[in-house]
Amino acid sequence: MIEQTLESCRHVLSEAKLSGEKIDEVVLVGGSTVIPAVRKQIESFFGRTPHVAIDPYKVVAIGAGIQGHLLAGGRRDFLLLDVIPLALGIETLGGTFSKIITGNTTIPIEESETYTTNVDNQTSIDVNIFQGERELIKDCRTLGQFKLRGIPPMKAGLPLVEVMFRVDANGILTVSAIEKRSGKKAEIEVIPFHGLTQFEIERIMEDSFEHAVDDFNERQLIEFRQTAERVFHGIEQCWDVAEKTCQRSPVMKSRSKWM
CATH class of the missing domain: 2.60.34.10 (Substrate Binding Domain Of DNAk; Chain A, domain 1)
Structure with missing residues (x-):
């Protein structure tokens, strides 16, 4: 459980492109954060004592209340980013x-x-x-x-x-x-x-x-195929215009067999 908590912290910092030293306050959320071992690991991870002035059981409700107040046209000097x-x-x-x-x-x-x-x-x-x-x-x-x-x-x-x-x-x-x-x-x-x-x-x-690598390879294959189709389509259009003077290559005639 503690490792999952720390992994979530690492993910948030990575997405925000910040380090633990750049964080001003660490607010605890949820009942599990009252466990001493959890607080100790969080303090070690961020290098600072977590903010404990707010009840961990009420943090989400307080945040929802603030957001609702802002959406209703309340305080304008308070910025809450989602x-x-x-x-x-x-x-x-x-x-x-x-x-x-x-x-x-x-x-x-x-x-x-x-x-x-x-x-x-x-x-x-x-x-x-x-x-x-x-x-x-x-x-x-x-x-x-x-x-x-x-x-x-x-x-x-x-x-x-x-x-x-x-x-x-x-x-x-x-x-x-x-x-x-x-x-x-x-x-x-x-x-x-x-x-x-x-x-x-x-x-x-x-x-x-x-699945990042497999997804990338599959997308590349699809895009290469689309490019090849566009090239063949362009060549066919040119040959259609000059149909009386140009003879189609066997490769063009059989392209549907390998595309």
């Missing part, structure tokens, strides 16, 4: 996860990325929203989806679709997509962390570390 524990993003070609807001980002936050189409004359795009820390959406948690319609027919790669993620101080996520050339827009609102416990969030983080 963060997004897991990355938020959308599905892209091949089932890869494109992270738009990274994990451990302070809220409120607004970030956007620009995407395009992969098929000629595509007039709509499905925006599938996920959260997680893995590279593929099959290993992430789905949050919702919506469709952006009315995109003018164009060659693949020409439409510019800006996907915007906004998370407010209440943790409500709004995702919007707008095609810049036509101005067509669609959006959805979701609660990204509904139903997730702290234990589940920590488990998701652990899984991402354990």
Whole structure:
């Protein structure tokens, strides 16, 4: 139990890019922190005596009260920062996860990325929203989806679709997509962390570390395949234009057998 507590402390310091010496106060939370052995290890870890003026059993309730007061428009001289524990993003070609807001980002936050189409004359795009820390959406948690319609027919790669993620101080996520050339827009609102416990969030983080190498390799393979497909598609288009003067290579004709 004590080692798990210290491991959580190491993780928090690592995410905040701080050392124990940079911490002003260590506030104890929960009944287990009244155990002398736990307090001794925490004091040794941080090099300072933990703050004991607040009852460990009441810390969470006090914090919730302060946050509620701030959200209700109370004190403005008090800053309480909350963060997004897991990355938020959308599905892209091949089932890869494109992270738009990274994990451990302070809220409120607004970030956007620009995407395009992969098929000629595509007039709509499905925006599938996920959260997680893995590279593929099959290993992430789905949050919702919506469709952006009315995109003018164009060659693949020409439409510019800006996907915007906004998370407010209440943790409500709004995702919007707008095609810049036509101005067509669609959006959805979701609660990204509904139903997730702290234990589940920590488990998701652990899984991402354990599978980091395999996930990277699998994503690279998908992206290499997509690049090869685009190259072949471009060559085919050129050959279609000059069909009367050029003869297709047997390699091009059989590409579907090995791609």
